[in-house]
Amino acid sequence: MSQKTEENNEKKTREDNSRRDFLKLGVFAAGLTVAGAGLQKAFSEEKETGEKVKVLTTEGKVVEVDTAHIKKAEVCCVSPKESREGIPNKKWVMVIDLSRCKHALKCQHSCQKYHHLSGMNVWLKVFKMQESENTAPYWMPKPCMHCDRPPCVKVCPVSATYKRSDGIVLVDNERCVGCRFCMAACPYSTRSFNWEEPELLSETTGETYSPERGFPQKRGTVEKCDFCPDLLRQGKLPHCVAACPNGVFYMGDMTEDTVTNGDETLRFSQLMKDKSGYRLNDILGTHPSVYYLPPVNRLFPFKEPVAENSDKEKKAE
Amino acid sequence: MEEPKKITNEAEAIQMLRQYNDDLLPRKFGIVGNTWTALLIIIFLTGVYCYTNQLRYGLSITGMRDFVFWGIYISNFVFFVAISLVGSLVTAVLYLLNIPWRAPLSRISEVIAVAAVIFAGLIIIVDMGRPERIVNMFLHGRIQSPIVWDVMVVTTYMTLSILLLYFPLLPGIAFCRDNLKGIPKWQKWMYNILSLGWKYSPEQYHIVKKAITILSVMIIPVALCIHTVTSWLFASTYRPGWDSTNFGAYFVSGAFVVGAGGVIAGMAVLRKFYPSYKTYLTDLHFDRMGKLLVLLTVVYAYFSINEYLIPAYKMKGEEAEHLHELFTGYYAPLFWSVQFFGMVLPIIVLLFKKGRKPIPMFIMAVLVVVGAWFKRYLIVIPTMSYLPIQEIPEAWKHYAPTFQEWAITLGSLAGALLIITFFVRFFPIISVWEVAEERGVSHETIYKHLNEGNEK
Numbered sequence: 001m002s003q004k005t006e007e008n009n010e011k012k013t014r015e016d017n018s019r020r021d022f023l024k025l026g027v028f029a030a031g032l033t034v035a036g037a038g039l040q041k042a043f044s045e046e047k048e049t050g051e052k053v054k055v056l057t058t059e060g061k062v063v064e065v066d067t068a069h070i071k072k073a074e075v076c077c078v079s080p081k082e083s084r085e086g087i088p089n090k091k092w093v094m095v096i097d098l099s100r101c102k103h104a105l106k107c108q109h110s111c112q113k114y115h116h117l118s119g120m121n122v123w124l125k126v127f128k129m130q131e132s133e134n135t136a137p138y139w140m141p142k143p144c145m146h147c148d149r150p151p152c153v154k155v156c157p158v159s160a161t162y163k164r165s166d167g168i169v170l171v172d173n174e175r176c177v178g179c180r181f182c183m184a185a186c187p188y189s190t191r192s193f194n195w196e197e198p199e200l201l202s203e204t205t206g207e208t209y210s211p212e213r214g215f216p217q218k219r220g221t222v223e224k225c226d227f228c229p230d231l232l233r234q235g236k237l238p239h240c241v242a243a244c245p246n247g248v249f250y251m252g253d254m255t256e257d258t259v260t261n262g263d264e265t266l267r268f269s270q271l272m273k274d275k276s277g278y279r280l281n282d283i284l285g286t287h288p289s290v291y292y293l294p295p296v297n298r299l300f301p302f303k304e305p306v307a308e309n310s311d312k313e314k315k316a317e
Numbered sequence: 318m319e320e321p322k323k324i325t326n327e328a329e330a331i332q333m334l335r336q337y338n339d340d341l342l343p344r345k346f347g348i349v350g351n352t353w354t355a356l357l358i359i360i361f362l363t364g365v366y367c368y369t370n371q372l373r374y375g376l377s378i379t380g381m382r383d384f385v386f387w388g389i390y391i392s393n394f395v396f397f398v399a400i401s402l403v404g405s406l407v408t409a410v411l412y413l414l415n416i417p418w419r420a421p422l423s424r425i426s427e428v429i430a431v432a433a434v435i436f437a438g439l440i441i442i443v444d445m446g447r448p449e450r451i452v453n454m455f456l457h458g459r460i461q462s463p464i465v466w467d468v469m470v471v472t473t474y475m476t477l478s479i480l481l482l483y484f485p486l487l488p489g490i491a492f493c494r495d496n497l498k499g500i501p502k503w504q505k506w507m508y509n510i511l512s513l514g515w516k517y518s519p520e521q522y523h524i525v526k527k528a529i530t531i532l533s534v535m536i537i538p539v540a541l542c543i544h545t546v547t548s549w550l551f552a553s554t555y556r557p558g559w560d561s562t563n564f565g566a567y568f569v570s571g572a573f574v575v576g577a578g579g580v581i582a583g584m585a586v587l588r589k590f591y592p593s594y595k596t597y598l599t600d601l602h603f604d605r606m607g608k609l610l611v612l613l614t615v616v617y618a619y620f621s622i623n624e625y626l627i628p629a630y631k632m633k634g635e636e637a638e639h640l641h642e643l644f645t646g647y648y649a650p651l652f653w654s655v656q657f658f659g660m661v662l663p664i665i666v667l668l669f670k671k672g673r674k675p676i677p678m679f680i681m682a683v684l685v686v687v688g689a690w691f692k693r694y695l696i697v698i699p700t701m702s703y704l705p706i707q708e709i710p711e712a713w714k715h716y717a718p719t720f721q722e723w724a725i726t727l728g729s730l731a732g733a734l735l736i737i738t739f740f741v742r743f744f745p746i747i748s749v750w751e752v753a754e755e756r757g758v759s760h761e762t763i764y765k766h767l768n769e770g771n772e773k
Contacts, residue, residue: 120383120710151554154461154462155462155463156462157458157465158453158457160457175457176446177445177448177453178446178447178450179444179446180446181462181463181464183383183386184551187555187556191383192383193383195376195379197374219375219446220375222446
């Protein structure tokens with residue numbers, strides 16, 4: 001697989017922003033991961049190694065290539081300094097339609113996989129919510145709220161977490177001192193800390209770090225959901241949005257007043273009006289960038305997952 | 318109880334000064350002192366060893382995880398900051414108020430303050446996930462962050478406290494330099510360096526006196542800041558139990574209580590192991606410190622009532638959950654023990670004259686200090702367990718410090734005690750010239766006498 005096809009592929013996806021392409025890209029990336037073992041070698045040696053790897057082309061064909069010909073896909077190369085500037089003229093917003101969520105957890109798995117997160121640090125959690133005894137329970141995916149008045153950014157002593165012009169709140173794990181004050185300040189508890197050496201660190205060794213994609217992780221630093229700015233920069237949807245089979249997540253741009261879940265593209269303001277959108281703990285004055293649509297007229301009845309989760313009771317807010 | 322008579326007669330004053338110097342010069346430890354020091358060193362080194370493990374394996378060696386992400390390191394930090402406030406209380410407040418019995422206590426309290434504030438600074442570094450990046454605080458420091466305020470006030474307070482310990486000590490160091498016989502070379506050398514060429518001149522005394530007054534005025538607002546800012550690390554968040562406008566006053570009032578407790582305990586220990594100190598740390602001092610502790614504890618009780626009863630009246634959502642856990646739930650035994658032994662019982666006992674004798678005072682002081690440590694545990698830890706807790710391993714929901722975490726924490730406490738212990742071993746813990754001054758001995762007599770010692 002040459003650099004050229006990679007570029008072609010990039011171009012194509014930029015033109016057409018549909019979900020099918022996202023999935024394709026996912027498969028493509030998965031193919032690369034399979035080839036992972038040979039990658040390191042391929043970088044250092046130009047000569048053919050004789051070692052063949054099977055990869056999946058964009059056309060869906062499986063071909064066998066020599067490991068020497070494999071070039072790593074440069075998904076993101078925004079330096080920590082550049083990542084402090086937002087993507088120009090954008091103001092990202094996410095809408096989560098609670099009436100469509102059935103706890104499939106595809107969003108979570110995709111997020112974990114592409115950010116190379118170990119089992120303990122979960123950026124996107126799906127909570128069972130029940131406001132009071134007499135109200136119906138529902139599932140609530142909870143990413144980082146990317147608040148417009150972020151308490152975490154306010155308290156960070158070294159500006160390791162920062163707010164960008166496009167509304168995204170990121171963490172620079174090369175600057176974070178690990179004081180965990182942001183975790184104390186965040187009223188949504190979206191932040192995780194790398195207490196030990198990240199389990200899946202080996203998967204990402206050698207990768208250039210960028211706060212825009214959040215890996216390689218570092219021990220002793222804080223991390224959290226980043227709205228996948230590396231994908232947004234390429235005109236793609238975040239992993240959770242693309243992975244959800246039920247179109248729960250909509251990603252969009254406030255300046256364009258549109259949000260899309262890949263299948264349908266809607267006017268953000270109209271959607272909020274029609275479905276009475278709200279924000280989580282809005283009373284705190286944090287101005288989140290994530291909006292929820294109430295769990296009415298649900299696509300799926302609420303069903304508890306298999307017994308293992310039954311003890312994890314959520315306390316109503 | 319009468320305060321000791323003022324001395325007016327010069328011959329009597331000289332006699333007294335000689336006695337003071339004989340009594341108060343630092344001397345070698347006996348078996349108890351050496352065992353105590355050895356024990357502290359062992360605990361301290363164990364802590365250091367465990368910290369090297371933490372550097373190697375990360376904070377995963379502690380019981381902290383997501384949700385309960387601050388543990389006994391932080392509560393211990395709050396404890397250190399709290400107890401360090403006593404320096405400003407006894408040395409500065411009582412000094413500026415001209416309290417006639419404070420002189421023998423000032424150095425005890427100041428050395429406690431210095432030791433505590435040094436270890437407050439260290440333990441906060443221990444808590445950091447990336448201690449090697451501490452320089453980022455200076456390279457990228459953001460003035461909006463309460464942590465940066467804390468760094469500023471802790472370092473300012475540390476500087477002022479060290480100066481406030483050091484300046485009045487200068488004549489004492491010089492006196493050790495000139496009068497301690499049969500000491501090893503390094504010790505002589507240390508006194509030489511540290512005494513800054515002190516020659517007992519009236520001008521030098523004048524400068525020192527002036528410096529003490531200036532420092533005393535300066536350190537009071539800084540002391541209030543250091544603990545108020547520490548309380549803001551919590552109060553500036555949205556969490557139940559921390560989100561309180563009462564926190565600054567609550568912390569400061571609690572700090573004076575534990576500080577006074579620390580000084581009383583120190584006084585009692587010194588009196589026990591240095592019988593000659595009975596002349597200086599008299600029953601009167603215990604009596605007065607006892608009364609002061611009652612006053613401070615009552616003020617603390619007032620802010621505690623504000624802190625707990627008003628939220629308890631409303632029982633608002635998550636706040637209610639927090640209070641139920643404290644009052645009747647998981648933390649109730651600890652909560653009520655701390656309130657009773659750390660606050661109520663000392664008030665009751667110390668209200669009685671018999672309760673203000675050294676032995677009951679010592680017991681009460683220890684209760685106050687230990688109670689204060691656990692009180693800070695209760696301030697820091699429980700509040701983190703009332704979040705929407707789901708999708709995390711069962712073990713992460715409850716915090717229990719690990720052995721290594723305890724070792725590091727105890728190591729820091731032992732380290733602070735070591736500073737105090739070494740200070741007592743090598744420097745006069747009671748300031749001769751200040752005590753003489755307090756007894757009405759004129760400056761001229763003090764200069765003359767100390768100079769005489771110099772010429773000897």
